[in-house]
Amino acid sequence: MANQSLDQVFAALADPTRRAIVMRLCAGEASVGELADPFDMALPSFLKHIHVLETSGLVQSEKSGRVRTCRLSPDALLGAEDWFQQQRAIWEARLDRFEAYVMKLKKEKERAAVKRPSRTTKRKGSE
Amino acid sequence: MANQSLDQVFAALADPTRRAIVMRLCAGEASVGELADPFDMALPSFLKHIHVLETSGLVQSEKSGRVRTCRLSPDALLGAEDWFQQQRAIWEARLDRFEAYVMKLKKEKERAAVKRPSRTTKRKGSE
DNA sequence: CGATTGGTTAGCCATGAAGCTAACTATAAG
DNA sequence: CTTATAGTTAGCTTCATGGCTAACCAATCG
Numbered sequence: 001m002a003n004q005s006l007d008q009v010f011a012a013l014a015d016p017t018r019r020a021i022v023m024r025l026c027a028g029e030a031s032v033g034e035l036a037d038p039f040d041m042a043l044p045s046f047l048k049h050i051h052v053l054e055t056s057g058l059v060q061s062e063k064s065g066r067v068r069t070c071r072l073s074p075d076a077l078l079g080a081e082d083w084f085q086q087q088r089a090i091w092e093a094r095l096d097r098f099e100a101y102v103m104k105l106k107k108e109k110e111r112a113a114v115k116r117p118s119r120t121t122k123r124k125g126s127e
Numbered sequence: 128m129a130n131q132s133l134d135q136v137f138a139a140l141a142d143p144t145r146r147a148i149v150m151r152l153c154a155g156e157a158s159v160g161e162l163a164d165p166f167d168m169a170l171p172s173f174l175k176h177i178h179v180l181e182t183s184g185l186v187q188s189e190k191s192g193r194v195r196t197c198r199l200s201p202d203a204l205l206g207a208e209d210w211f212q213q214q215r216a217i218w219e220a221r222l223d224r225f226e227a228y229v230m231k232l233k234k235e236k237e238r239a240a241v242k243r244p245s246r247t248t249k250r251k252g253s254e
Numbered sequence: 255c256g257a258t259t260g261g262t263t264a265g266c267c268a269t270g271a272a273g274c275t276a277a278c279t280a281t282a283a284g
Numbered sequence: 285c286t287t288a289t290a291g292t293t294a295g296c297t298t299c300a301t302g303g304c305t306a307a308c309c310a311a312t313c314g
Contacts, residue, residue, distance in 0.1 A: 003143055011141035014134055015272090019210075026217040033290060045273050047292070052271090066281040066290050074218060077211065083146075084208040090153040091201060142302085160260060172303050174262070179301090193260050193311040256314090263308070271300075278293070284286085 005057060009080045012056035017041070018049050022058060022072065029071040032061075135183035136207045144168070145176050149185060149199065156198035159188075 012018050021035055036046040050070065053059040057076035061068050139145050148162055163173040177197065180186040184203035188195050 006146070007141055007143060010137050011271095014138035014141055016130055016134060017272095019133070023214060023217070026214050026221065028221055031290085041272095042274060043291070044275085044293080048272070063291085066279095068291070072218065074215075077214065077218075081208070081211040081215065084204065084211065087150060087153050087204065088201075088208065090150070091199065091204075094154060138301095144302095158260085168302095169304060170261070171263080171305085175302070190261085193309095195261070258313075259311085261309085261311100264306090266304080266306105268303085269301085272298085274295105274297080276294090276296105279291085280289100281291100282287100282289075284288095 005076065006080060006083060008056035009058060009076050012052050012058055013080070015049065015052075017046075018053055021049060021053060022077075025059060025070060025072040029069055031067045031069055033067070035070060132184060132203065133207060133210060136185060136203045139179050139183040139185055140207070142176065142179075144173075145180055148176060148180060149204075152186060152197060152199040156196055158194045158196055160194070162197060 013022070017039060020038075024030065024035060032043075032047065032050060035050070036043060039046060050059065050061070054061060057073065059070050060073045061070040063069075140149070144166060147165075151157065151162060159170075159174065159177060162177070163170055166173060177186065177188070181188060184200065186197050187200045188197040190196075
């Protein structure tokens with residue numbers, strides 16, 4: 001469910017047109033026509049992008065009269081951002097452990113160097 | 128250039144298999160075989176995913192002997208995370224402005240209510 | 255050397271994504 | 285009522301993606 005959503009959010013953001021739309025909507029809501037204006041693209045093609053953004057949950061829209069107004073719905077965006085932050089947390093934890101490991105190795109090497117100087121300490125550093 | 132890269136990074140992350148690989152690699156490097164093991168997928172299919180991750184810049188790999196070892200290269204990941212943070216910054220700035228605007232409206236309405244009480248104040252709240 | 259393991263290449267297929275035009279609906283505007 | 289505007293639907297083409305099998309290196313192991 002959340003995975004499904006991540007699939008769709010990332011897929012939606014993989015397209016430069018759609019990223020541009022999201023960026024535009026960050027600055028405030030807009031009608032389909034206003035959104036489509038900067039793009040050299042037929043309206044039906046453009047509408048598909050809007051639809052992709054809607055089904056990904058990144059954008060909501062509502063029609064009043066003959067104009068459809070789109071706004072960003074930031075939840076999906078935040079969800080994706082969370083994913084990055086989780087990965088980064090894991091990554092950084094690992095780096096810390098790795099660094100600690102390297103420091104340990106270094107100290108052991110120093111101690112060994114004191115005990116028996118001049119020996120090409122072979123390091124078996126497979127991760 | 129950076130846009131091109133964002134395209135590829137987001138496209139890479141739109142696939143659950145590839146996200147799983149990235150998550151796995153956050154915990155440390157691994158060989159192609161180790162990475163492929165949890166997945167019920169033919170090796171050539173799996174290799175394509177690895178390749179997508181490599182061309183997106185998310186993963187680096189190097190072959191020694193007959194085993195190819197993959198590691199995460201966090202730059203692309205951080206680049207994508209930056210994109211989110213920029214959008215969020217813009218979004219939040221807008222929200223602040225919007226809130227200020229609403230507060231202003233509210234105060235004006237209050238002042239108006241004092242001047243001439245009992246009148247259905249029609250709000251022209253477009254944006 | 256011969257067999258095994260780990261990865262790779264080539265090529266096929268089905269599906270989906272991204273673009274288009276043409277034609278249609280429905281609300282404003284004159 | 286008529287026309288223009290804003291969006292929508294249908295249907296087509298083209299190309300990319302994700303999966304497969306079969307066959308092929310190239311290191312290791314026995």
